[in-house]
Amino acid sequence: MNFVLQAQGITKSFPGVQALKNVSFSVSPGSVHALVGENGAGKSTLMKIISGALASDEGTLFIDGEERILKNPREAQDLGIAMIHQELTILPLRSVAENIFLGREPRKAGGILLDYAALHTRATDLLNQIHVSVDPSRPAGTLSIAQQQMVEVAKALSLRARVIIMDEPTSSLTSRETSTLFQIIGELQKCGIALIYISHRLEEIFSIADTITILRDGQTVHSAPTADLTPDSVVRYMVGRELKEVFPQGKDSRGDTILRAEHLSGQRFTDVSFSLRSGEILGVAGLVGAGRSEVARALMGLDPLQGGTLLFQGEQIVPRSVRAMMRHGFAFLPEDRKAEGLFLNMSVRDNLAISMLDRVFPFGIIRPRLLLRLIRDYFHRLNIKTPSPLQRIKNLSGGNQQKVIIARCLSLKPRVLILDEPTRGIDIGAKSEIYTIAQDLAAQGVAIIMISSELPEILGISDRILVMREGKSVAILNQGEATQDLIMHKAAGGTSWE
Numbered sequence: 001m002n003f004v005l006q007a008q009g010i011t012k013s014f015p016g017v018q019a020l021k022n023v024s025f026s027v028s029p030g031s032v033h034a035l036v037g038e039n040g041a042g043k044s045t046l047m048k049i050i051s052g053a054l055a056s057d058e059g060t061l062f063i064d065g066e067e068r069i070l071k072n073p074r075e076a077q078d079l080g081i082a083m084i085h086q087e088l089t090i091l092p093l094r095s096v097a098e099n100i101f102l103g104r105e106p107r108k109a110g111g112i113l114l115d116y117a118a119l120h121t122r123a124t125d126l127l128n129q130i131h132v133s134v135d136p137s138r139p140a141g142t143l144s145i146a147q148q149q150m151v152e153v154a155k156a157l158s159l160r161a162r163v164i165i166m167d168e169p170t171s172s173l174t175s176r177e178t179s180t181l182f183q184i185i186g187e188l189q190k191c192g193i194a195l196i197y198i199s200h201r202l203e204e205i206f207s208i209a210d211t212i213t214i215l216r217d218g219q220t221v222h223s224a225p226t227a228d229l230t231p232d233s234v235v236r237y238m239v240g241r242e243l244k245e246v247f248p249q250g251k252d253s254r255g256d257t258i259l260r261a262e263h264l265s266g267q268r269f270t271d272v273s274f275s276l277r278s279g280e281i282l283g284v285a286g287l288v289g290a291g292r293s294e295v296a297r298a299l300m301g302l303d304p305l306q307g308g309t310l311l312f313q314g315e316q317i318v319p320r321s322v323r324a325m326m327r328h329g330f331a332f333l334p335e336d337r338k339a340e341g342l343f344l345n346m347s348v349r350d351n352l353a354i355s356m357l358d359r360v361f362p363f364g365i366i367r368p369r370l371l372l373r374l375i376r377d378y379f380h381r382l383n384i385k386t387p388s389p390l391q392r393i394k395n396l397s398g399g400n401q402q403k404v405i406i407a408r409c410l411s412l413k414p415r416v417l418i419l420d421e422p423t424r425g426i427d428i429g430a431k432s433e434i435y436t437i438a439q440d441l442a443a444q445g446v447a448i449i450m451i452s453s454e455l456p457e458i459l460g461i462s463d464r465i466l467v468m469r470e471g472k473s474v475a476i477l478n479q480g481e482a483t484q485d486l487i488m489h490k491a492a493g494g495t496s497w498e
Contacts, residue, residue: 003065004029004194005050005081005163010059012045014395017387019045020056023220025213027163030192032185034205034226037215038238038427039397040385043198046215047165050196051083052076082156086168086425087338090148092141097123099140100155126154130184146177153184164188165196170204171425174288182208200427202231214238239429247460248432250439253279254463258447259416264308266298269471272308276416276447281438283462284451286491291471292451293335296418299449300332301325312416329415333405333422335451337398341405344394348386348404349375351393355408378407383433399430406437417441420451435461455484467491 005027012020020042027033037043048054050061052070061068063079070076073083090099097119098105106118123136132150134143140151149169156164170178185195185208199205205212206226213223214237222237255278264272269291276282284292297303299310301319310317312328319325322332334340343351352375375389382403386396393401402422409417419438423431438448438461452458458465465482467475467490475490 002029003027004063006062006065007046007050008060008062010046010049010056010061012042012049012054012056015387018218020049020218023059023215023218025220025223027194027196028210029162029194030189031210032189032195032197032208034197034199034209034212035215036199036202036205036212036234036238038429039399041215041238041427042218043215044167045218047083047167047196047198050076050163051081051165077159077161080160080162081165082159082161082163083165084149084152084156084167084169086171088145088148088152090140090143090151092139094140095137096127096134096140096143096151097136099151100126100136100158102155104158122158123154126157129157130154130187144177145172146174146180149173149181150184153188161193163194163196165198167198168200168425169197170199170201178204200425200431202234202428205234206231216240235428238427247457248436248439250443252463253443253445255279255445258313260309260311261299262309262311264295264298264305264310266294266306267303268294269298269468270307272468272471272473274466274473274476276449278415278445278447279442280463281442281448281450281461283458283465284449284468285455285458285465285487286468288453289470290468290491292468293420294471295468296332296420296449296451299325300330300418302332326412329413330418331409331412331414331416332418333402333409333420335420335424337401337405338394342393342401345392347390348384348393348396349389351404352378352407352411355411374411378410381410382407382437397426397430399426399433402426402430402434403437406434410441414446416447416449418449418451421453422450423452423454423457431457455487458482458487459484469493 003026008024010020010023023042023046035043045054049056052073052075061070068079100123101119106115106122107113108115120136127134127136130150130153134147140148169181173181188195197209209226211223212226212229212234214221214234216238257275258278259276261272261274272295274282286292294303298305299319301321301324305319310319317328338344353371356374378384384403384407385400393404422434438450442448450461459482463479465477465487466473467477467487469491477486
C-alpha cells in the first residue's frame with residue numbers, strides 16, 4: 001500500500017517526561033486517520049514533530065516513501081503537510097485573503113507591491129473550492145469561528161497540502177457547522193488529500209474516520225480500521241481499563257433552595273428565571289449564542305446585571321464584582337480556560353496559590369510548608385498529574401489544567417459553583433473524573449450550575465436542566481423527562497411536542 005506519510009519509532013523526551021516512546025503509524029492518500037488518546041497521551045507532541053515544530057529524539061518520518069528530517073514548519077509545508085490548530089492562528093485585522101496567503105502574497109512591480117487583484121482572485125478560487133462564500137477583502141476577525149476554520153482549510157489548500165492535520169476542529173462549532181466541515185472533509189478526500197483528525201468526540205471519529213490510532217502514555221497501543229473497533233473498545237485502549245460508568249450515579253442529595261433568579265437581564269440575555277437547591281446539579285443547555293455563558297458571567301459579577309432579582313439564601317444580592325460574589329460563596333470555572341482561567345507562564349503551584357493568598361501569605365509572610373501541604377492535598381483529591389508543582393501550567397494536559405482551576409475553586413469553599421463547559425477539549429477519562437468530582441461536591445451540599453454544549457453530558461450529570469433560547473430561559477426539565485430530542489426541540493424554538 002502507498003502511504004503519503006509514515007512515522008516509525010518516534011521517541012521524544014522532555015525534562016522529567018517521556019512524551020513519546022516508539023510511536024508508529026501510517027496515513028494513506030484520501031483517507032481520514034483519527035488519532036485519539038487521553039490528554040497527555042502524546043498526540044500534540046507527535047503532531048508538532050510531523051509538522052516540523054519539534055525534532056524527535058529518535059525515529060524516522062517518511063513522506064511518499066522517502067526519509068525526511070523536518071527542521072521547521074516551513075519545510076513541512078513545502079512537503080505538503082499543513083496543520084490547523086485547535087486555537088486558530090487567524091490575524092483578526094488582516095483580510096481573509098491576506099490570512100490565506102500570509103508571507104506568500106502575489107506581488108507586482110518587481111516584487112515591490114502587493115498584487116491585490118491577484119490575491120483576491122486566488123483566495124476566491126480556494127474558497128469556492130470548499131464551497132465557502134466569504135468576501136476575501138473582509139477582516140478575518142469579523143468571521144465566525146466556523147468561517148475562520150474554513151479560512152484555515154483554504155490556507156492549507158494554498159500550500160498544496162497533501163496531509164492536513166486537524167486538532168479538535170469542532171470544539172467550538174455548532175452541529176450545523178460541524179456537518180459543513182464534514183462535507184468539506186469529504187471533498188478534500190475526493191481530491192486525494194489525507195487528513196489526520198484529532199478529537200475527543202468518539203461519535204465524530206466513528207462518523208468520518210477510516211482508521212483509528214490510539215495512544216496511551218506516549219505509546220501506540222492499537223491501530224486498526226474503524227470498522228474493526230467500537231466506541232467501548234477505543235475507550236478501553238485509551239484509558240487502559242473499563243469505564244463502566246462514565247456518568248457516576250450519586251444519590252439525590254438536594255436540600256433547600258439556595259439561589260433564586262427572577263427575570264434577570266444583562267448582556268445578550270433577558271427574562272431568565274430559575275432556582276437552584278443546595279446539593280443540586282443544574283445543567284444549562286442551548287444552542288451557541290443562547291446566552292448561557294453571559295448569564296454565568298453576570299452571576300459571577302464579571303458582566304453587569306441590568307435587571308431582575310437575585311436571591312441568595314433568601315436575601316437579595318447584587319453581583320457588583322467577582323470579589324463580592326466570592327465573599328458570598330460563589331466560584332466560577334470559565335469557558336476559555338487558557339484566556340480567562342490560567343496564568344499560562346506561571347507554575348502549577350502559583351496558579352493554585354492565587355486563591356489561597358490569605359492563608360499562605362498572612363501579613364505578607366510566606367508559609368511555604370502550608371502551601372505545599374495544601375497543594376499536595378488538592379493534587380491527591382483531584383488526581384492532578386504533573387512532574388512537579390513547579391512545572392509551568394501551560395505544559396500540562398487540558399484535563400489537568402482544568403482540574404487545577406477546579407482545585408482553585410474548591411479552595412474558596414464555595415456554596416455555589418458555576419462550571420462553564422468544564423470538559424471541553426479533554427479526554428473521556430478526564431471527563432469521567434470531573435463528573436465524579438461534581439457528584440462528590442453535590443453530595444457535600446455544594447450547588448452546581450453546569451453549562452455544556454454536549455447533550456449526553458447534560459443528561460448524564462444533571463438533576464434538572466435549564467434550556468435557553470435566544471437569551472431567554474424557555475424550559476426547566478427534570479432528569480426523568482428530559483431527552484436529547486426534547487432539549488433540542490425547546491432550544492430550537494419548537495412550539496409543539498408529542
